[in-house]
Amino acid sequence: SLFGLPEQPAHERVLLAADPATGLKAIVALHSTARGPAFGGCRLWHYDSDAAALNDALRLSQGMSLKNALADLPFGGGKAVILKPPGAFDRPALFAAFGRAVQSLGGAYITAEDVGTTTADMRGLQAVTPFVSGIPRDGAFGGDPSPKTAWGVFVAIQAGARLVLGRTSLEGVRVALQGLGAVGWHLAEFLHAAGAKLVVADVDAAKVERAVAQFGAVAVGVADILAAEVDVLAPCALGASLNEQTVPTLRAKLIAGAANNQLATPADGDALQRRGICYLPDYLVNAGGIISVAREYRGEGEEAAVMAEVSRIAERVEELLLRVQAADSTPARVADDWARSKLVHQP
Ligand code: NAD
Incomplete structure (x- = not known):
């Protein structure tokens, strides 16, 4: 079993990213890129252990593969977790460091909001990497999924x-x-x-x-x-x-x-x-949120069309x-x- 964790799904790639200057400790798990770049949100969360964080990233990224596939999106599945630093931290600096980790994957992983992260965080990431979505844009579709x-x-x-x-x-x-x-x-x-x-x-x-x-x-x-x-x-x-x-x-x-x-x-x-x-x-x-950020990312978003696509979940x-x-x-x-x-x- 991967990293000694029980019953882990097989992942294509897992990045462990650390940046002592900002306190960043993050895991980016790419479960599958068969359908396209791995797309899935970034979670900022306090975990009881590094193994718990890894387990979460692996399970969530597999879920994204299944979600994106069932939603017929041209994307694979990935997910990132940032281990919340203990005590006070510089949030923009932390996300800039995370953005550099995302950028290092060269587009194999595209990120967006998840639990603990906001549209403002995504906007900050945008200064460091283009591989991010879920950002309100003037006159264009986008934002909070x-x-x-x-x-x-x-x-x-x-x-x-x-x-x-x-x-x-x-x-x-x-x-x-x-x-x-x-x-x-x-x-x-x-x-x-x-x-x-x-x-x-x-x-x-x-x-x-x-x-x-x-x-x-x-x-x-x-x-x-x-x-x-x-x-x-x-x-x-x-x-x-x-x-x-x-x-x-x-x-x-x-x-x-x-x-x-x-x-x-x-x-x-x-x-x-x-x-x-x-x-x-x-x-x-x-899947409504990933449908939204995926369409936004591809520049194909338009409110009524995205809502109609989300309605197909029924x-x-x-x-x-x-x-x-x-x-x-x-x-x-x-x-x-x-x-x-x-x-x-x-x-
Ligand atoms: P959120 O952090 O905004 O909301 C979670 C809420 O649950 C908070 O109000 C929190 O106080 C509450 N909560 C935590 N523990 C609880 C408990 N034991 N009992 C009752 N309430 C509790 O997160 P969100 O964005 O609303 O996402 C909720 C869930 O949906 C998460 O699992 C997330 O991964 C999933 N999800 C979210 C999106 C999205 O678009 N935001 C998309 C797909 C899946």
Whole structure:
């Protein structure tokens, strides 16, 4: 196993970048460039160990390969994590050093926002490398991908509610939202506008209070959100929320959310199926953001066209559920096979 970590997927290339002057310690993982340059966001996060950071980068970059392939984008999968320096640090200098690491890959990896990084960080990177996206541009399409990610999750929930729950509209459908961050908040807005009843939790009490005031949401504790009595669960915080401990407690019949790597292990997807819970794979439903930054990067972006492309996630949910029926398998395993079949060199 790679670096002694268990069950690691095979990656084409992994860059460990360090810059003592700025405190940069970063990992850039290129899982696959079969479809094109590896494209995926950059996470700034505090990790308990270097191995945990490496594990995250490897898992996230593999997820990007599958996500970009299922979204039919001409890009491979990669992801970067910057280990948050302890104490105060010079953020522009740190990102400039990270930008030099991205530049050193000569375009094999293209970066954008992820958890802990902002459009301002991406703008800073742009001074050092052209291999960056997710930047607001005057008079042109671009910027924060999270509203597009939220839209993709929303249309996936609509499709799932229709096909799995037999609901023709989201009016009165109960949705539990774990995390009211950049994506979760936009998703709450879309769901509320569609008449859904929201149950919410976030470690940030101020966000929860706003959701209660603005959407009439019911607030529950972070320990209780996954087991809330709802129709749909939307994990929009961090990964591995669906695991051995939580799966037996879930009461939703449908899961669709933005968080990457929601299943702790493939076996947790099997356990969901046994419990009669339909899990729509994260990398299928949360592709809206990468579709947005990929179109922006190629200079092909235009708001209505990108939204229409993101809306096609609903068609993929429908196709996935048909494939699941035909294969007598689980959505997670079928999506994995489907995506891997597309990890081939593009003409
Ligand atoms: P974010 O950091 O803005 O929001 C995450 C939110 O979750 C925060 O409000 C945080 O307080 C909350 N949170 C953390 N731990 C929690 C817990 N245990 N219970 C409840 N809430 C908790 O991040 P984001 O950009 O909204 O992304 C959310 C997830 O979606 C991440 O896993 C990210 O990788 C994934 N994702 C994001 C995008 C995007 O466009 N931003 C695209 C694809 C996937």
